Amino acid sequence: MYDLSAAMKRIEDVIAAGPYQDNWDSLANYPLPEWFRKGKFGIFLHWGVYSVPAFGNEWYPRNMYIQGSPEYEHHIKTYGPHKEFGYKDFIPMFKAEKYDAKAWADLFQKAGARYVVPVAEHHDGFQMYRSELSHWNAAEMGPKRDTLGELCEALDQDGLVRGVSSHRAEHWFFLGHGREFDSDVCGEMKRGDFYWPAMPEPEHQDVDDPSEPTEEYLQDWLVRTCELIDQYRPKLLYFDWWIQHRAFKPYLKKLAAYYYNRAHEWGEQVLINYKHDAFPLGTAVLDLERGQFSGARPWPWQTDTAVALNSWCYTENNEYRAAPDIICDLIDIVSKNGNLLLNVGPKADGTIGPEDEAILLAIGDWLRVNGEAIYDTSPWKLFGEGPTQVIEGEFSDRTPKNFTPDDIRYTTRGGYLYATVMKCSDEAEHTYTFPVFRDFGNHREQPFLGVIRKVDVLGFEENCPFERDEKGMHVHVHNVKSNTPIVFRLTLG
Numbered sequence: 001m002y003d004l005s006a007a008m009k010r011i012e013d014v015i016a017a018g019p020y021q022d023n024w025d026s027l028a029n030y031p032l033p034e035w036f037r038k039g040k041f042g043i044f045l046h047w048g049v050y051s052v053p054a055f056g057n058e059w060y061p062r063n064m065y066i067q068g069s070p071e072y073e074h075h076i077k078t079y080g081p082h083k084e085f086g087y088k089d090f091i092p093m094f095k096a097e098k099y100d101a102k103a104w105a106d107l108f109q110k111a112g113a114r115y116v117v118p119v120a121e122h123h124d125g126f127q128m129y130r131s132e133l134s135h136w137n138a139a140e141m142g143p144k145r146d147t148l149g150e151l152c153e154a155l156d157q158d159g160l161v162r163g164v165s166s167h168r169a170e171h172w173f174f175l176g177h178g179r180e181f182d183s184d185v186c187g188e189m190k191r192g193d194f195y196w197p198a199m200p201e202p203e204h205q206d207v208d209d210p211s212e213p214t215e216e217y218l219q220d221w222l223v224r225t226c227e228l229i230d231q232y233r234p235k236l237l238y239f240d241w242w243i244q245h246r247a248f249k250p251y252l253k254k255l256a257a258y259y260y261n262r263a264h265e266w267g268e269q270v271l272i273n274y275k276h277d278a279f280p281l282g283t284a285v286l287d288l289e290r291g292q293f294s295g296a297r298p299w300p301w302q303t304d305t306a307v308a309l310n311s312w313c314y315t316e317n318n319e320y321r322a323a324p325d326i327i328c329d330l331i332d333i334v335s336k337n338g339n340l341l342l343n344v345g346p347k348a349d350g351t352i353g354p355e356d357e358a359i360l361l362a363i364g365d366w367l368r369v370n371g372e373a374i375y376d377t378s379p380w381k382l383f384g385e386g387p388t389q390v391i392e393g394e395f396s397d398r399t400p401k402n403f404t405p406d407d408i409r410y411t412t413r414g415g416y417l418y419a420t421v422m423k424c425s426d427e428a429e430h431t432y433t434f435p436v437f438r439d440f441g442n443h444r445e446q447p448f449l450g451v452i453r454k455v456d457v458l459g460f461e462e463n464c465p466f467e468r469d470e471k472g473m474h475v476h477v478h479n480v481k482s483n484t485p486i487v488f489r490l491t492l493g
Contacts, residue, residue: 015254026257035161041374044117044344053074054348067177099150121228131227163234173205238304275289292338312345331420382410405423437468437473
């Protein structure tokens with residue numbers, strides 16, 4: 001077992017020596033990285049021991065110990081009683097024998113991603129990287145490879161920004177149901193053990209739930225996260241939800257100060273993603289899980305969602321989303337000052353399934369033609385217009401948006417304004433109308449006072465004829481057909 005006190009002292013020394021201190025006023029001074037503002041699109045990766053059973057979702061290790069659940073019944077039927085075959089017994093089956101980090105990085109580059117965020121440790125507590133803090137890691141067990149290190153090296157080769165995700169906070173209770181009956185989770189545990197601490201699951205799991213992690217657990221969480229920072233130097237550090245609990249607040253400040261000071265030493269630009277109100281606005285970047293905002297925000301934010309609706313990891317019954325729907329999400333999010341982090345779930349052998357790959361390549365094909373309306377853009381004074389209302393909030397990605405040719409999203413860069421029509425008309429010849437460019441005659445009331453020199457449709461037509469009247473700007477196109485959104489590029493004078 002490692003020396004926790006010595007590890008904490010090293011963290012305190014870095015905080016004391018750096019320009020950023022462990023208080024919110026100091027942390028609010030950390031600037032947003034340019035690479036994040038410009039990049040807009042990243043890839044998320046849920047891959048781990050839970051990819052072996054490939055049943056239900058990535059919460060299999062929790063649910064398999066909940067008596068009567070589908071995972072519990074499936075586990076007994078497929079693998080036997082939990083006392084004889086527990087979650088830990090999947091580790092030797094997690095071989096990653098076909099894992100090729102460079103092939104992954106090449107695919108993500110083709111998809112048009114600018115940054116990649118693999119889950120370094122999920123709620124299950126298995127570290128997907130080499131660690132000095134616990135032997136339960138991919139370098140010593142299962143694949144017996146530093147899978148995270150290999151991917152970071154491949155991402156560097158392809159010029160993609162490396163990030164990491166830690167879901168360790170929820171491990172406090174994630175396997176606790178295994179203590180409710182005769183299973184392999186029962187018994188004495190100490191720090192560093194795989195199942196430790198397996199506490200009872202909080203009733204509400206919210207910020208004020210009385211089930212509070214111990215100081216030892218919180219310090220271990222901090223030390224593990226700082227180990228990730230030091231070993232892999234990620235430019236993005238993503239956290240899942242339970243860190244908003246009040247007990248984590250002092251440790252979040254220490255973590256952010258440590259990370260920002262390390263980045264200052266390295267000369268790198270980094271950021272932290274968080275959910276709910278774990279961090280004060282302005283000290284890190286807010287992330288909405290499987291949802292988005294209905295309108296633009298003055299501060300940068302991010303959506304994380306997945307190619308599958310039912311799971312973040314690979315399962316044999318994944319419900320895959322259509323690529324055009326994900327492209328629409330990307331456009332809508334970017335127009336509102338956000339980024340999209342899109343998850344795929346590799347198989348236990350290390351391959352990415354054909355469905356996931358097809359979706360990523362379709363997104364990449366669209367971005368190769370239309371990426372200038374996404375990358376390095378800024379929100380315009382109006383994020384968009386049209387009849388379709390986007391539901392605000394988390395876990396709304398199952399609700400179809402049903403965009404029409406009248407739904408438009410705007411972004412801007414330099415001397416160009418991009419008007420993206422969310423659904424292409426089925427007509428061979430069509431006139432698209434952009435109401436914001438209507439001409440009132442009285443310039444004081446006119447919403448757009450600039451000069452439009454030229455209108456193109458990216459990938460289709462140049463110099464499209466257009467005119468303006470009291471109903472808006474009307475752009476005429478011929479033979480512009482697509483099952484994905486089309487981008488009008490307006491050259492401003």
